[in-house]
Amino acid sequence: MTMSTYLEAGRRAVIEEMERDASVWALGEDLGRGGVFGQYKGLQEMFGTGRIADTPISEACIMGAAVGAAMTGTRPIVEMRFSDFALCAVDELVNQAAKARFMFGGQMRVPLVVREPVGMWRSSAAQHSQSLESWYTHIPGLVVVAPSTPADNLGLLKAAIRCDDPVVYMEHKNLWGLEGELPEGDHMVPLGKADIAREGRDVTLVTWSGMRQGCLKAAETLASDGIEAEVIDLRTLWPWDRDAVMASVEKTGRLLVVHEAVTVSGFGAEIAASVAEALHFRLKAPVSRLGAPRIPVAYAPTMEDEARVSPARIVAAVRKTMQPAEVS
Amino acid sequence: MTEGPGLRRDNFDWERFLELLGLMHRIRAFEEEAIAGQKEGLVLGAIHPSIGQEAVAAGVCGNLETADLMLSTHRGHGHTLAKGADGLAMMRELFGRKGGTCGGKGGSMHIADFGVGMLGANGVVGANIPIATGAAHALKLQGSRQIVTCIFGDGAVNRGPFMEGLNWARVFDLPVLFVCEDNNFSATTRTREMTGGAGAGARAESLGIETTEVDGNDLTAVDAAARAAIDAVRAGQGPRFLTCHTYRMTGHTSVDPAAYRPAQEVEEWRGNDPIARLEVALRMAGIEDAQLTELHRSEAAAMAEIARTARETDWPEAAGAFTDVQDVGDPRERAY
Numbered sequence: 253m254t255m256s257t258y259l260e261a262g263r264r265a266v267i268e269e270m271e272r273d274a275s276v277w278a279l280g281e282d283l284g285r286g287g288v289f290g291q292y293k294g295l296q297e298m299f300g301t302g303r304i305a306d307t308p309i310s311e312a313c314i315m316g317a318a319v320g321a322a323m324t325g326t327r328p329i330v331e332m333r334f335s336d337f338a339l340c341a342v343d344e345l346v347n348q349a350a351k352a353r354f355m356f357g358g359q360m361r362v363p364l365v366v367r368e369p370v371g372m373w374r375s376s377a378a379q380h381s382q383s384l385e386s387w388y389t390h391i392p393g394l395v396v397v398a399p400s401t402p403a404d405n406l407g408l409l410k411a412a413i414r415c416d417d418p419v420v421y422m423e424h425k426n427l428w429g430l431e432g433e434l435p436e437g438d439h440m441v442p443l444g445k446a447d448i449a450r451e452g453r454d455v456t457l458v459t460w461s462g463m464r465q466g467c468l469k470a471a472e473t474l475a476s477d478g479i480e481a482e483v484i485d486l487r488t489l490w491p492w493d494r495d496a497v498m499a500s501v502e503k504t505g506r507l508l509v510v511h512e513a514v515t516v517s518g519f520g521a522e523i524a525a526s527v528a529e530a531l532h533f534r535l536k537a538p539v540s541r542l543g544a545p546r547i548p549v550a551y552a553p554t555m556e557d558e559a560r561v562s563p564a565r566i567v568a569a570v571r572k573t574m575q576p577a578e579v580s
Numbered sequence: 581m582t583e584g585p586g587l588r589r590d591n592f593d594w595e596r597f598l599e600l601l602g603l604m605h606r607i608r609a610f611e612e613e614a615i616a617g618q619k620e621g622l623v624l625g626a627i628h629p630s631i632g633q634e635a636v637a638a639g640v641c642g643n644l645e646t647a648d649l650m651l652s653t654h655r656g657h658g659h660t661l662a663k664g665a666d667g668l669a670m671m672r673e674l675f676g677r678k679g680g681t682c683g684g685k686g687g688s689m690h691i692a693d694f695g696v697g698m699l700g701a702n703g704v705v706g707a708n709i710p711i712a713t714g715a716a717h718a719l720k721l722q723g724s725r726q727i728v729t730c731i732f733g734d735g736a737v738n739r740g741p742f743m744e745g746l747n748w749a750r751v752f753d754l755p756v757l758f759v760c761e762d763n764n765f766s767a768t769t770r771t772r773e774m775t776g777g778a779g780a781g782a783r784a785e786s787l788g789i790e791t792t793e794v795d796g797n798d799l800t801a802v803d804a805a806a807r808a809a810i811d812a813v814r815a816g817q818g819p820r821f822l823t824c825h826t827y828r829m830t831g832h833t834s835v836d837p838a839a840y841r842p843a844q845e846v847e848e849w850r851g852n853d854p855i856a857r858l859e860v861a862l863r864m865a866g867i868e869d870a871q872l873t874e875l876h877r878s879e880a881a882a883m884a885e886i887a888r889t890a891r892e893t894d895w896p897e898a899a900g901a902f903t904d905v906q907d908v909g910d911p912r913e914r915a916y
């Protein structure tokens with residue numbers, strides 16, 4: 253085991269996969285100077301300008317070129333800088349990458365990974381703070397990953413690079429500096445497998461990305477009141493680990509899905525509906541969701557915090573779920 | 581800089597240039613206060629200073645009327661001040677306080693002041709180009725004499741919307757001046773290395789748009805070129821394109837040490853400071869040193885006062901987070 257940051261773990265994943273497989277390469281703006289957060293620091297020196305490619309500010313072409321290159325025997329890692337700018341390349345991802353294999357009758361695949369950092373950070377306002385993961389879970393053909401620990405960022409990014417499907421890989425900007433232990437060797441985390449971050453008998457919290465930490469903090473507070481929350485970090489949103497979630501809710505009888513994204517049409521809705529459909533008669537309380545209100549993220553901290561899902565809000569939502577059901 | 585025929589006092593519009601020098605000092609003082617404010621934790625998000633590029637803001641926007649429209653970028657403090665926005669409101673916006681240009685909702689990268697025709701900075705590179713084109717389209721439909729100016733960086737010319745917006749403006753013969761503020765860099769990348777052909781102006785010309793290139797650190801040159809282009813646009817001659825060659829004296833953001841640039845290059849450009857150059861020209865035109873020093877001092881003092889006032893301003897109410905989202909389906913009616 254070695255200690256590492258979430259950022260450094262992602263960097264190690266890229267290095268290991270590029271060393272293992274000569275067809276892996278990365279493209280994006282400013283990669284030659286290490287990328288905007290330093291995720292690619294030193295990589296151009298290691299692998300050359302061909303495999304760590306600086307690009308113009310041309311998101312549509314970065315994504316589109318990666319689609320073409322993925323169809324032509326390479327495995328591109330597409331760096332989009334902020335998930336907000338990936339919106340400049342949605343046609344290339346959604347109409348092209350996600351559909352090509354199907355439309356063309358399975359003649360080829362599009363093995364690319366789109367790294368697009370998400371989430372709220374310090375006062376970054378409405379165009380640099382979004383969490384849009386649910387959009388991509390809606391698109392057939394895409395795999396969607398949202399790691400929340402250094403070890404998972406290592407193992408999942410490696411798995412994403414080896415995956416033959418297009419993978420939308422969403423790292424959380426607020427987690428770059430998070431430290432944790434990394435296993436030695438070729439550490440792989442399977443796509444589609446959740447992590448039980450904390451065991452508990454009373455209520456199931458399903459979460460991912462930046463909210464794992466908040467849920468664990470909330471669970472500690474709740475434990476001091478005798479409420480034992482089980483925290484499930486989905487890690488992969490499509491495909492999501494249905495078995496792990498259902499098994500947990502069968503045990504606890506209560507579900508709260510917690511995510512940073514806007515609650516409305518967030519991925520929590522999919523999980524809540526699935527659990528309600530499958531476990532209706534086992535539930536001790538209605539399924540529930542906690543996310544951001546349907547507002548853009550503001551700059552000033554007083555207003556920005558209104559969009560932030562804090563541990564205190566998670567605790568309050570769990571307490572509500574724990575109350576005896578009201579008959580209305 | 582050599583003494584040209586335009587620099588003799590008799591045919592040198594020194595009153596106007598003194599005013600523009602004051603504006604450049606104001607812009608620089610604003611950004612110096614903002615950088616200091618960021619170090620103190622008063623400025624909350626990223627800021628992209630335009631120190632060294634003030635002649636572009638002053639020379640272009642100094643030729644616009646208040647009713648004219650202007651769209652800017654993430655590096656837009658200078659353009660916004662030059663278009664006439666209130667420095668105190670802008671500083672409050674950067675500090676996330678009440679009375680900020682956008683009520684504290686936007687911050688540095690999203691400053692807009694529609695009251696002076698400033699239709700917004702933008703967090704998305706190149707996104708202002710089609711919007712500016714559309715604003716010009718509306719002005720033409722309305723038969724207005726106003727024009728639109730759209731300022732963007734050299735990096736933006738590699739995005740698709742650049743081509744789409746310029747072509748549109750030509751096809752519909754719109755009243756818009758495109759200004760490429762070429763500071764050589766796109767974040768940490770030298771734009772030249774990522775740009776095919778002869779760059780921004782050549783692309784504009786290939787779309788049939790008349791183009792001018794100027795030394796963007798020479799206020800008098802920017803001023804003259806901008807005036808000619810703006811006159812042509814206002815006369816209904818369709819879009820014009822102006823490239824201003826300049827240099828970003830700071831890093832991409834105020835916290836970027838910009839170690840990817842040779843120190844000697846930075847030094848050379850420091851010797852090409854647009855403020856110092858205009859001062860030389862004004863001195864040659866006979867303006868006294870004392871007057872120049874006083875102009876600098878008064879602008880810096882006024883901006884220090886603005887920063888003091890801004891830091892003492894209250895935070896905006898949290899409830900503002902829910903206002904101005906939309907009318908139909910207003911989040912305040914059924915929050916979540």
Ligand SMILES: Cc1ncc(C[n+]2csc(CCOP(=O)(O)OP(=O)(O)O)c2C)c(N)n1
Pocket residue numbers: 281309311333337340628653654655703704705706732733734735736737763765766767771
């Ligand atoms: C579509 C998009 N891609 C990437 C970014 C990140 N980004 C912000 S500023 C910048 C560099 C822009 O360079 P340029 O247009 O020359 O303007 P300058 O910063 O030099 O003023 C980049 C890549 C962005 N904001 N929008």
